[in-house]
Amino acid sequence: MMDLEYPPYGGGSAQSTSNQQDFDHYYGGSYGGGASISRREIIEHFADFRRAIHEGPVSLVQHYYNSNYETMIQNYNTDWPSAEALKEHVGDDQLFLTLYKEMYFRHIYASKPGGVSLEERQESYMNYIDLFNLVLAKDHPLKIELPDQWLWDIIEEFIYQFQSFCNFRTKLAKRSDDDIEQLKRNMKIWNVHAVLNVMHSLVDKSRIVEQLEAVKKGVPFHSGGDSFCQTNLYKMFGYFSLIGLLKLHTLTSDYYMALKTIECIDLDVTKQNDVCQVFHCIVATNYHAGFCYTMMRNYEDAIRVFVDTLIYVQRSKPIMVAQTFQNDAVNKTADQMMTLLAICLTLNPMRIDETIYLHLKEKFIDKLPKPLLSVGADGKLPFRDNFAYACPKFISPAPTIFEQRNDSQWAEPFNRQIEVFTEELQEQAYIPDVRSYLKLYTTMSIDKLATFMEKTPQEVKPLLLTFKHKLSGTDTANKTEEDFQSSADIDFYVDKNIIYIADTKITRRYSDYLVKQILKYEELTRSLSEGLNIRHAGNK
Amino acid sequence: MPPVNQPRTNTRAEEVARKLKGIERYNPNCRPMLEDYVQYQIDNNFYDFDANMALLKMYQFDPVNFQGDKVADILLLALTNLPKSDFLLCKYLLDSQKCQENPRIVEALQFSELLESCRFQEFWEQLDRASVKISGFENRIREFICQTINRTYQTISRQELQLALGRLSANEFEGLIKARGWKVLADDANYIWIANHEENIKSRNIVEKIKFEHVAPVMHTA
Numbered sequence: 001m002m003d004l005e006y007p008p009y010g011g012g013s014a015q016s017t018s019n020q021q022d023f024d025h026y027y028g029g030s031y032g033g034g035a036s037i038s039r040r041e042i043i044e045h046f047a048d049f050r051r052a053i054h055e056g057p058v059s060l061v062q063h064y065y066n067s068n069y070e071t072m073i074q075n076y077n078t079d080w081p082s083a084e085a086l087k088e089h090v091g092d093d094q095l096f097l098t099l100y101k102e103m104y105f106r107h108i109y110a111s112k113p114g115g116v117s118l119e120e121r122q123e124s125y126m127n128y129i130d131l132f133n134l135v136l137a138k139d140h141p142l143k144i145e146l147p148d149q150w151l152w153d154i155i156e157e158f159i160y161q162f163q164s165f166c167n168f169r170t171k172l173a174k175r176s177d178d179d180i181e182q183l184k185r186n187m188k189i190w191n192v193h194a195v196l197n198v199m200h201s202l203v204d205k206s207r208i209v210e211q212l213e214a215v216k217k218g219v220p221f222h223s224g225g226d227s228f229c230q231t232n233l234y235k236m237f238g239y240f241s242l243i244g245l246l247k248l249h250t251l252t253s254d255y256y257m258a259l260k261t262i263e264c265i266d267l268d269v270t271k272q273n274d275v276c277q278v279f280h281c282i283v284a285t286n287y288h289a290g291f292c293y294t295m296m297r298n299y300e301d302a303i304r305v306f307v308d309t310l311i312y313v314q315r316s317k318p319i320m321v322a323q324t325f326q327n328d329a330v331n332k333t334a335d336q337m338m339t340l341l342a343i344c345l346t347l348n349p350m351r352i353d354e355t356i357y358l359h360l361k362e363k364f365i366d367k368l369p370k371p372l373l374s375v376g377a378d379g380k381l382p383f384r385d386n387f388a389y390a391c392p393k394f395i396s397p398a399p400t401i402f403e404q405r406n407d408s409q410w411a412e413p414f415n416r417q418i419e420v421f422t423e424e425l426q427e428q429a430y431i432p433d434v435r436s437y438l439k440l441y442t443t444m445s446i447d448k449l450a451t452f453m454e455k456t457p458q459e460v461k462p463l464l465l466t467f468k469h470k471l472s473g474t475d476t477a478n479k480t481e482e483d484f485q486s487s488a489d490i491d492f493y494v495d496k497n498i499i500y501i502a503d504t505k506i507t508r509r510y511s512d513y514l515v516k517q518i519l520k521y522e523e524l525t526r527s528l529s530e531g532l533n534i535r536h537a538g539n540k
Numbered sequence: 541m542p543p544v545n546q547p548r549t550n551t552r553a554e555e556v557a558r559k560l561k562g563i564e565r566y567n568p569n570c571r572p573m574l575e576d577y578v579q580y581q582i583d584n585n586f587y588d589f590d591a592n593m594a595l596l597k598m599y600q601f602d603p604v605n606f607q608g609d610k611v612a613d614i615l616l617l618a619l620t621n622l623p624k625s626d627f628l629l630c631k632y633l634l635d636s637q638k639c640q641e642n643p644r645i646v647e648a649l650q651f652s653e654l655l656e657s658c659r660f661q662e663f664w665e666q667l668d669r670a671s672v673k674i675s676g677f678e679n680r681i682r683e684f685i686c687q688t689i690n691r692t693y694q695t696i697s698r699q700e701l702q703l704a705l706g707r708l709s710a711n712e713f714e715g716l717i718k719a720r721g722w723k724v725l726a727d728d729a730n731y732i733w734i735a736n737h738e739e740n741i742k743s744r745n746i747v748e749k750i751k752f753e754h755v756a757p758v759m760h761t762a
Contacts, residue, residue, distance in 0.1 A: 192601065193566060200563040252600070253632045256593050295632065297625050398603050412635075420631045427656045442743070461700070465658035468691045469623055493737035495694040500738075506746040515755060 042081060043089050050096045053144055062147035068103070080104045095134055095144070101127045106157050109164065118179050121165055125189050128158055132198050136205060141231040148236050152278045155240040158198070159247050165190040166395035170410035172402065180402050192397040195248065199241045205229075206238025212264040212275070239276055246288050251395050253417055255292040262289065267305055269312040279316060280330055283309060287333050291392065294340055295417075297424060297470065299348035306341040307352045310334060314355070338364045339390035346372055347428065348471055349435075349489055351506060371432060373425055387418055428470050430463050438492055444499045457497075464494060552580060556591050571598050571605065578613050585676035587617055589626050596633045603635065608642030615648035616672060619655065620680035623687065627652050660685055664706035682706065686720060694737045698730050 049064040083097050083104065090096060105124035109116055131154070135142060169175075169183055188194065203209065207229040214221035228234045242262055249258035265272065267289055272282045286309040293302035313334045342364040345352070369382040376382050394413035401409065430453070437452050438444065446464075450457045492501045556577055559570055574595040581587055592614045599606045611634065618626035631649075639645045647670055654663040667678075685704055689696065702713060717724070717732060725731045 196566055197563055204562060254593070254597060254600075255632065256589075256629045257597070260590075295628075297628060397601050416634075416636055417632060419636060420628070423631075423653075424628060427653065462658040462660075465688050465692050466656070469656070469658060469688050472691055491741050493694050493741050494692055494696070495737075496697070496731060500694075500741065502741045502743045504744050504746060507748055509748045511748065511750045511755065 039081065043086065046081075046086055046100065047090050050090050050093060050100075053096060053099070053146070056145055058145040058147055061145070062149065065147060065150050080107055095142070098127060098131045098134060099146075102131060102154060102157070105161075106153070109157075109161065116164070116168075118168070118182055121161070121168065122186065122189050124161060125165075128161075128198070129194075132201070135233075135237065136201055141228050141234055144233070146233060148232075148276070148278050151233065151236045152240050152276075152281045155237070155244045156280075156284070158195070159244050159251075162190055162192075162195050162248070163251060163393065163395055166397075167393075167410060169400045170396065171407050172400070172405045172409070173407045175405075183400070184402060187399070192252075196245075199245045199248070202234075202237045202241040203245070206234040206241075208235060208238030208242060209264050211235065212239075215275070216264065216266065236276070240281065243281060243285050243288075246285065247392075250288045250292060250392055252397050253295075253394055253413065255295050258288065258292050259296075267308075269308055283313060283330050283333050287337055288392070290337065291340060291390075294344055295421065299344045299471075300350065303341060303344050303348065303350060303352060306337045306344070307356050310337060310341070310356050311353060336390045339367075339386055342368055343372070343386070343390070346432075347425070351489070354509075354512075371429070373422065373429060381422070383422075384418060387421065388414070391417065427466070431467050431470065434463055434467055435490055438490060438499065438501045439503060442501055444501065446494070446497050446499060449499065464492075464499070550586065552577070553586070553588055553591075556588065560591065560594050565594050566597070566601065568598065568602065568605075571595065574598070575607065575610055578610055578617070581617060582613060582674045587621060589618070589621065592617065593629070593633075596630055600633050600635075603638070606635075606638055608638065608645055611639075612642060612644035612648050613674075615645065615652070616674055616677065619648070619651060620674070620677060620684075622655060622681070622684040655681070655684070658688060660704040660706070664703075667706070678706065682716075686716075690720075690735055693734045695725065695731050695733055698724075698732055701732055 045064075045068075049061075049068070052060045052064050080103075083101050086100060087097060101124075105120065105127065108120055108124075172180070175183075205228050207223070207226065211221045211229065223229050229238075242265065245261045246258050249255070249261060262285070265275075265285070267286060269282055269286070272285065276282065286305050290302045290305040290309070293299070293305065313330065338360060341356075342360055345360070346365075346368060368386055369376075372383050373381060374383075391414070394417055396409065396413045433453060434449070437449055446457045446460055450460045453460060453463075455463075490501065490503045492499050494500075556573070559573065564570065574591055577588065577591055578595065581592075595610065596614060599611065615627060615630055618630050621627075634645075639649065650666060651663060654660075654666060663681075682705055689701070689704060702708070705713065705716065708716065723733045725733055
């Protein structure tokens with residue numbers, strides 16, 4: 001049981017905030033815009049919701065949770081009733097009110113992305129602390145059951161709001177003096193240590209790492225009488241917190257720690273699906289893991305993860321329709337992964353799944369500048385835009401220097417990441433050229449290569465060594481037949497002054513295509529004959 | 541090839557690892573211990589990437605505590621773990637301005653650039669001008685260079701190999717060749733045999749194998 005460090009939330013007393021004005025006008029009844037749902041209906045809806053949470057079953061809760069968003073999103077500019085208004089009708093149910101407030105603030109962040117006020121951010125933070133205290137600081141697990149989707153959304157939103165706060169406190173050009181004073185006085189709110197503390201507490205409480213490692217090894221997990229780790233609520237909170245940490249470490253550019261945190265998770269989508277059925281969570285996990293691999297120069301693993309996930313997204317399109325408000329997020333993440341995949345394949349060409357490759361060629365590869373680091377007419381690097389689209393929105397965990405009243409502290413994390421990544425690419429700048437010349441021959445003297453590249457032989461030799469250094473992921477001796485099939489398309493060695501080149505030619509696979517067409521044709525024939533039969537029957 | 545990352549049977553390493561479990565990793569009180577530990581690694585030809593990253597993370601969280609010299613030490617230690625991308629991972633956590641202000645960090649960055657683009661001769665020249673006091677540094681860099689040469693060359697000229705391996709006496713040079721199982725060519729003492737790549741690196745033609753299970757769905761009696 002961890003005592004989360006925060007100034008005690010003054011219970012109900014801190015309520016006379018600007019929200020009071022907002023909901024006063026609800027007593028008038030009608031809402032602006034959208035289909036009119038009366039205030040009474042909303043309150044009743046939440047009262048029912050609350051009952052479902054306490055009595056179950058969890059599928060009913062899921063239903064309420066999903067319909068919540070559908071109705072509310074249609075009335076996008078509707079303000080939700082404040083917790084106070086609800087309290088009158090549902091009683092002093094601390095747990096429900098905290099959960100409700102979490103959704104309330106989520107709606108606020110969604111409906112005014114740029115304009116969430118400092119007070120709202122602080123209140124939301126306090127509410128999270130309340131919520132996590134309710135979950136963690138008990139001797140027995142909470143008795144309610146919440147759908148996994150909701151648990152994931154809570155953790156996701158928590159990290160998102162932290163990220164949003166970091167942006168808020170570093171974009172100082174437009175901050176009012178009042179806000180800056182407030183920020184200075186409340187350094188503990190949305191402090192990175194507090195956020196880490198929450199995540200780690202949830203992970204520890206659920207002993208999720210132990211559980212996952214047991215699954216990996218195929219041995220049963222012995223909880224030893226610990227009721228917390230057996231409860232689904234805690235187990236999934238723990239799992240989602242691991243992903244939350246993955247995201248947090250990626251945002252603060254600690255790719256080593258990010259990957260280390262999810263060591264216990266097998267990134268294969270089918271294996272992930274066994275533990276976690278939340279579609280968006282799997283996509284987010286693999287996006288961040290793949291991004292970390294890309295930054296670490298581990299292109300092969302990045303490519304495998306991206307392709308795996310993109311196939312999974314394509315296959316899951318029918319299911320996606322059911323989960324409404326997540327769809328945009330998933331589609332955007334899929335696009336980002338495509339862009340990153342395009343970058344990785346440019347740096348480390350290898351054979352991948354046909355369908356993904358075709359889609360990639362159509363839409364993404366042409367968007368990348370060739371070569372990657374070419375400078376545009378205006379002296380800028382077009383590659384920056386591609387990278388900026390595909391990368392997570394980095395933040396700096398360091399305290400803000402309020403005296404610098406400009407946006408430089410906000411821009412710095414991204415600039416640093418792209419700077420280092422670009423330096424890495426510059427070290428690899430000549431590799432594509434070397435590759436294209438080597439592909440033309442089976443043997444070539446170093447002098448000849450030097451002539452092609454307009455360099456001296458002495459300059460060319462390091463390029464060959466760099467090629468091997470950067471792109472041999474694993475030790476050549478360990479590579480098996482299988483590995484050669486799927487990885488780099490070209491290999492070579494140098495004997496005295498001659499380069500001996502080996503390339504891998506793969507004949508076109510047509511069996512898949514033929515089988516698909518045959519099945520389609522059979523389907524067509526079948527439906528035609530059925531149609532004709534019905535017509536006959538009808539004509540009789 | 542002997543692994544560069546020694547197994548953690550070292551009790552000091554175990555102690556540090558214990559202190560860095562879970563949320564304690566971010567506890568600012570750990571900082572002096574981690575800074576001392578960097579010196580320990582330097583003096584004892586040891587390397588602990590995880591602990592060093594924890595220290596860099598602390599500098600990221602609290603830039604007022606940034607110690608340029610410690611960062612330079614960590615970067616040099618990371619170089620000894622090439623070809624792994626430890627150095628790159630460290631770079632992402634560092635503030636560019638602070639790096640430019642410390643000459644030892646700038647030097648480490650230059651070393652990295654030379655080693656990553658395999659300009660070994662220039663690296664040794666630059667190392668001569670600097671003073672790196674890390675025990676075992678040269679040997680571990682040489683290990684990396686030998687690995688890379690092993691991957692690339694089947695036969696290499698003696699002169700090139702000597703330049704790539706830096707300042708070695710004739711005895712040391714011969715010793716290294718023997719230790720790695722390399723041989724001087726019988727018919728031409730100017731060349732040294734590195735590895736048999738002819739066996740492994742050959743053109744291959746991958747032909748599709750159509751498995752029965754694949755076409756079974758379409759093979760059924762009408």
